[in-house]
Amino acid sequence: MEATNNQTVSIFPLGNPGPTEWFSGEVHVQTLVAPEQMEGLYTVGQVTFSPCGRTNWHTHPIGQVLLVTEGKGWYQERGKPAQVLTQGTTVAIPKDVEHWHGASADSNMVHIAISNITDGSSVTWMTPVTDEEYAEVNKNN
Amino acid sequence: MEATNNQTVSIFPLGNPGPTEWFSGEVHVQTLVAPEQMEGLYTVGQVTFSPCGRTNWHTHPIGQVLLVTEGKGWYQERGKPAQVLTQGTTVAIPKDVEHWHGASADSNMVHIAISNITDGSSVTWMTPVTDEEYAEVNKNN
Numbered sequence: 001m002e003a004t005n006n007q008t009v010s011i012f013p014l015g016n017p018g019p020t021e022w023f024s025g026e027v028h029v030q031t032l033v034a035p036e037q038m039e040g041l042y043t044v045g046q047v048t049f050s051p052c053g054r055t056n057w058h059t060h061p062i063g064q065v066l067l068v069t070e071g072k073g074w075y076q077e078r079g080k081p082a083q084v085l086t087q088g089t090t091v092a093i094p095k096d097v098e099h100w101h102g103a104s105a106d107s108n109m110v111h112i113a114i115s116n117i118t119d120g121s122s123v124t125w126m127t128p129v130t131d132e133e134y135a136e137v138n139k140n141n
Numbered sequence: 142m143e144a145t146n147n148q149t150v151s152i153f154p155l156g157n158p159g160p161t162e163w164f165s166g167e168v169h170v171q172t173l174v175a176p177e178q179m180e181g182l183y184t185v186g187q188v189t190f191s192p193c194g195r196t197n198w199h200t201h202p203i204g205q206v207l208l209v210t211e212g213k214g215w216y217q218e219r220g221k222p223a224q225v226l227t228q229g230t231t232v233a234i235p236k237d238v239e240h241w242h243g244a245s246a247d248s249n250m251v252h253i254a255i256s257n258i259t260d261g262s263s264v265t266w267m268t269p270v271t272d273e274e275y276a277e278v279n280k281n282n
């Protein structure tokens with residue numbers, strides 16, 4: 001791992017910009033394992049969120065694992081306080097629970113995501129996390 | 142990521158020594174996601190191999206993914222040349238293919254492993270990689 005003064009080099013390539021209909025702000029996605037490489041069980045990717053970058057609200061039909069490798073960010077389930085994500089945080093997201101994840105307002109955040117697939121789908125996308133919802137999470141931190 | 146002069150700090154805790162009946166040399170295993178956290182689909186762990194540390198020969202009944210996060214090592218399928226593993230290497234190991242993985246003789250190697258489970262099992266352990274087999278892989282590298 002090359003690193004100097006907390007400037008880090010990600011383990012995997014940055015990848016491509018995430019679709020704007022699923023993400024807010026600057027988000028990059030790199031596929032690491034495609035479904036067809038692992039019998040259609042799941043896909044594995046690295047997601048890099050720049051400060052304020054975040055997913056829309058969404059659910060997973062059969063769950064997802066997040067492994068945080070860099071930075072600081074948030075994981076929030078609908079109606080609950082946000083949980084802070086830092087390097088080494090692991091999140092096992094239950095199926096059918098509405099949530100979002102992303103960077104904090106003052107840091108990037110990088111995670112590996114293992115997205116389980118059932119009936120050909122790994123995610124159901126919903127509405128964006130509004131600026132008001134996002135500011136509420138960041139205001140005390 | 143804290144790092145100085147290529148001395149790295151692993152993303153996740155080092156964990157506990159790997160069982161000597163499954164590994165040779167110094168190997169540490171840290172569970173990141175237990176099967177019961179993800180509907181019994183797989184387990185996720187970090188494995189840290191010190192130089193010369195390696196798995197026994199083994200197979201996976203429904204495959205495994207390796208995501209290399211640090212160092213240098215080897216992945217070898219029975220009867221084939223070894224493939225070098227470095228930071229950022231991803232390996233999708235097919236089901237029922239006999240293989241081993243581990244550090245090189247002159248470097249540690251750290252990987253995340255996603256071990257798929259079927260019928261309650263994720264691995265079938267076999268014989269150790271002999272010193273002769275291991276030396277053969279390292280001699281030209």
